[in-house]
Amino acid sequence: MSADTLQPARNEGRRRARRYELCLRLRYAIMRHEVAPITGVGESVNLSISGLLFRGETRFRTGDSLVAVLDWPVTTPDHEPLLLVLTGYI
16 A cells, blocks of 8 residues: 555545545554553544544543554565554544
């Protein structure tokens, strides 16, 4: 996959950055104050420089802290898998 093959997501609306449809497997952990991390798996819907939309197994709350690890579709020159690690808030 190259940057040339990524397609802008439909209905971008008033987003700060262009989103690209990208369906990738991901794992995530949600950190809530004074609670053990909640982990799950899901898949991305779209991605931009400033945001990620994904489907997961967990009910999220506004303010949850999130770490998501996406299985990136390209490998290193040595054919090792690449992971994209994202952090942010719901």
